[in-house]
Amino acid sequence: xxxxxxxxxxxxxxxxxxxxxxxxxxxxxxxxxxxxxxxxxxxxxxxxxxxxxxxxxxxxxxxxxxxxxxxxxxxxxxxxxxxxxxxxxxxxxxxxxxxxxxxxxxxxxxxxxxxxxxxxxxxxxxxxxxxxxxxxxxxxxxxxxxx
Amino acid sequence: xxxxxxxxxxxxxxxxxxxxxxxxxxxxxxxxxxxxxxxxxxxxxxxxxxxxxxxxxxxxxxxxxxxxxxxxxxxxxxxxxxxxxxxxxxxxxxxxxxxxxxxxxxxxxxxxxxxxxxxxxxxxxxxxxxxxxxxxxxxxxxxxxxx
Amino acid sequence: xxxxxxxxxxxxxxxxxxxxxxxxxxxxxxxxxxxxxxxxxxxxxxxxxxxxxxxxxxxxxxxxxxxxxxxxxxxxxxxxxxxxxxxxxxxxxxxxxxxxxxxxxxxxxxxxxxxxxxxxxxxxxxxxxxxxxxxxxxxxxxxxxxx
Numbered sequence: 024x025x026x027x028x029x030x031x032x033x034x035x036x037x038x039x040x041x042x043x044x045x046x047x048x049x050x051x052x053x054x055x056x057x058x059x060x061x062x063x064x065x066x067x068x069x070x071x072x073x074x075x076x077x078x079x080x081x082x083x084x085x086x087x088x089x090x091x092x093x094x095x096x097x098x099x100x101x102x103x104x105x106x107x108x109x110x111x112x113x114x115x116x117x118x119x120x121x122x123x124x125x126x127x128x129x130x131x132x133x134x135x136x137x138x139x140x141x142x143x144x145x146x147x148x149x150x151x152x153x154x155x156x157x158x159x160x161x162x163x164x165x166x167x168x169x170x
Numbered sequence: 171x172x173x174x175x176x177x178x179x180x181x182x183x184x185x186x187x188x189x190x191x192x193x194x195x196x197x198x199x200x201x202x203x204x205x206x207x208x209x210x211x212x213x214x215x216x217x218x219x220x221x222x223x224x225x226x227x228x229x230x231x232x233x234x235x236x237x238x239x240x241x242x243x244x245x246x247x248x249x250x251x252x253x254x255x256x257x258x259x260x261x262x263x264x265x266x267x268x269x270x271x272x273x274x275x276x277x278x279x280x281x282x283x284x285x286x287x288x289x290x291x292x293x294x295x296x297x298x299x300x301x302x303x304x305x306x307x308x309x310x311x312x313x314x315x316x317x
Numbered sequence: 318x319x320x321x322x323x324x325x326x327x328x329x330x331x332x333x334x335x336x337x338x339x340x341x342x343x344x345x346x347x348x349x350x351x352x353x354x355x356x357x358x359x360x361x362x363x364x365x366x367x368x369x370x371x372x373x374x375x376x377x378x379x380x381x382x383x384x385x386x387x388x389x390x391x392x393x394x395x396x397x398x399x400x401x402x403x404x405x406x407x408x409x410x411x412x413x414x415x416x417x418x419x420x421x422x423x424x425x426x427x428x429x430x431x432x433x434x435x436x437x438x439x440x441x442x443x444x445x446x447x448x449x450x451x452x453x454x455x456x457x458x459x460x461x462x463x464x
Contacts, residue, residue, distance in 0.1 A: 070289070
């Protein structure tokens with residue numbers, strides 16, 4: 024039979040996780056003063072903004088599509104890790120891509136970012152993306168509990 | 171030491187918020203008999219359908235893109251408020267846009283709808299949208315607890 | 318006054334549903350070895366990957382768009398049912414479509430998949446989809462509690 028103290032401790036734990044549904048915002052480039060956060064955590068769920076794979080030197084997509092795929096996935100990883108999560112916490116991904124012939128190229132890079140089972144994903148053709156990017160990637164991650 | 175009554179009250183509160191994960195559907199234009207809800211609330215999370223910024227007189231996008239941006243954001247706001255939430259409860263937004271040159275125009279209007287930190291967002295090029303709209307906006311909001 | 322046993326049982330029930338936020342992955346075609354899951358359940362929420370409506374014989378979209386709409390919705394339904402849910406558990410749907418003139422055709426098929434209120438939905442034009450599909454559909458479902 025648990026003591027009343029144990030019961031109470033458990034109750035406090037549960038109430039905290041239920042009620043303290045904190046929101047955390049992360050803005051990767053605050054100096055650019057753009058109207059979006061790179062990631063928003065609410066409770067255990069992280070909403071990851073659409074990211075591009077731009078060359079940090081030029082602000083443009085690199086000439087090599089494979090490099091661009093790596094840059095965009097690095098950008099996603101940076102957001103995830105900012106919230107003390109890993110890529111394997113991602114449950115859903117949307118890839119918007121201006122050239123569907125790059126499906127294989129993207130996948131080759133993409134699969135190196137995950138250790139376990141892959142998130143659900145949609146790979147969608149897009150007529151055009153900001154900054155003439157080939158890929159824009161967004162997603163949702165959920166923090167694993169009791170690691 | 172809390173009384174057993176207090177413990178029990180807390181338990182009921184917690185169970186209610188856990189188990190009574192109510193679903194609420196809102197349909198903005200029921201007479202149009204279209205197969206979607208404008209918003210669906212499940213637990214604390216509101217899924218907001220894709221909205222267009224149409225002129226209510228003509229059912230078409232207005233000639234001015236800035237007016238269209240305002241109309242689409244007003245439509246999103248209407249759904250959010252229908253569920254007793256505010257724009258600042260939105261955590262994720264997708265903007266689909268047929269003309270990426272309107273990025274600045276959209277942002278200028280968009281930022282006036284938020285008081286606090288901005289939601290995560292993807293701004294995606296689209297070849298075409300229903301009714302020749304320039305913008306379609308969808309999103310997810312999460313109700314703040316213990317306001 | 319509830320007994321301590323009843324209190325304890327309730328606590329265990331609550332803790333379980335809070336802490337045991339299990340993840341389940343379903344891959345419809347594991348032999349294809351593609352880097353995504355068809356559906357990922359985390360807690361009560363199911364993230365459904367983008368699905369196409371391909372003819373299982375040819376691996377291509379059927380010539381008839383209405384048949385394609387049915388195939389894509391069947392694919393979504395298969396995922397949902399794999400997780401012991403029904404179509405009415407879906408709360409949000411995105412339809413990406415390469416020909417907006419098919420809006421009516423898609424809707425006619427789509428509405429037959431739901432018994433109750435419709436999910437929120439975005440119906441978005443897309444320049445092109447994988448395998449020359451006309452439709453790609455993704456979504457989110459939430460398991461109803463206390464059925």
